[in-house]
Amino acid sequence: MSECIFCKIVAGEIPAKKVFEDDDLIVFHDINPVAPVHLLAIPKKHIASLATATADDALVMGKLLQTGSQLAIEQGCADGFRTLINTGRVGRQEVYHLHVHFVGGPDVLPPMLKR
Ligand code: 5GP
Ligand code: ZN
Numbered sequence: 001m002s003e004c005i006f007c008k009i010v011a012g013e014i015p016a017k018k019v020f021e022d023d024d025l026i027v028f029h030d031i032n033p034v035a036p037v038h039l040l041a042i043p044k045k046h047i048a049s050l051a052t053a054t055a056d057d058a059l060v061m062g063k064l065l066q067t068g069s070q071l072a073i074e075q076g077c078a079d080g081f082r083t084l085i086n087t088g089r090v091g092r093q094e095v096y097h098l099h100v101h102f103v104g105g106p107d108v109l110p111p112m113l114k115r
Helices: 005-011 055-074
Strands: 018-021 025-029 037-043 081-082 100-104
Touching: 005 025, 018 037, 018 055, 025 055, 037 055, 055 081, 055 100
Parallel strands: none
Antiparallel strands: 018 025, 025 037, 037 100, 081 100
């Protein structure tokens, strides 16, 4: 059995507040949201990180962005949102199953990074 927490969500072994699912991906609410809207879009296939994705993964990676975007808009981000992928140690990735964060809500986002 996989030890990967997001593979467990894919397999239905642990619950998640899903907002979308198809053959290739799932979108669900982050368990510890940083903003009023905080969705995670993940491929069903285990891809450890953006750094290990291959050309074969390009289609599903595009679907993560397109589907997650539409769901973020539906969930309250009609005026915009931020899309984030943390990668590897320096990127402070915590869960090593590729995921795209969609974060937003009414005027809650700070500037991207301090200069
Ligand atoms: P990372 O730092 O890897 O980009 O972010 C991992 C995200 O996954 C965090 O925002 C964290 O709150 C979320 N997360 C971790 N475990 C779970 C879980 O079991 N369920 C859900 N819904 N989100 C999780
Ligand atoms: Zn996984």
